[in-house]
Amino acid sequence: MLTRIDHVGIACRDLAAKVEFYESVFGLTVVSMEVNEEQGVKEAMLAVAQGAHGQDVSYVQLLEPLGPETPVGKFIARRGEGVHHVGYGVADLAASMAAAEAAGLRLIDARPRHGSLGASIAFLHPGDVGGVLTELVQSARATRANPG
16 A cells, blocks of 8 residues: 655744755755645645656655644644654555555545645544554645546
């Protein structure tokens, strides 16, 4: 079901400062910045590595809450800045969601929703995945190939 680590989501208080840090210290490149009102965040996707065939890019996703009552805002209030979730690539999101549910995992999302870079995403409950908020990510490229 899981094909790769797509990204690591990191909650931060100041997106611009964290972007500058990751660019200057680690040499990462911002490939996308957007506001996702539905999820209550400003976000930046920074490319980390590209696969052998130039297709599979891994990212650091920096997330600044739009307000204190958003999920990321509440996360920072409880735990401070840091790793918020891990996103795993999947070839077929609908099939992966069904397989996760069949395995007894609780889905936070009943149906796929819009994610970064045009991806389709769904979250699994952290209580069922060792305390890790887990995101399933079907890339925009995979979504075009398998609109399912």
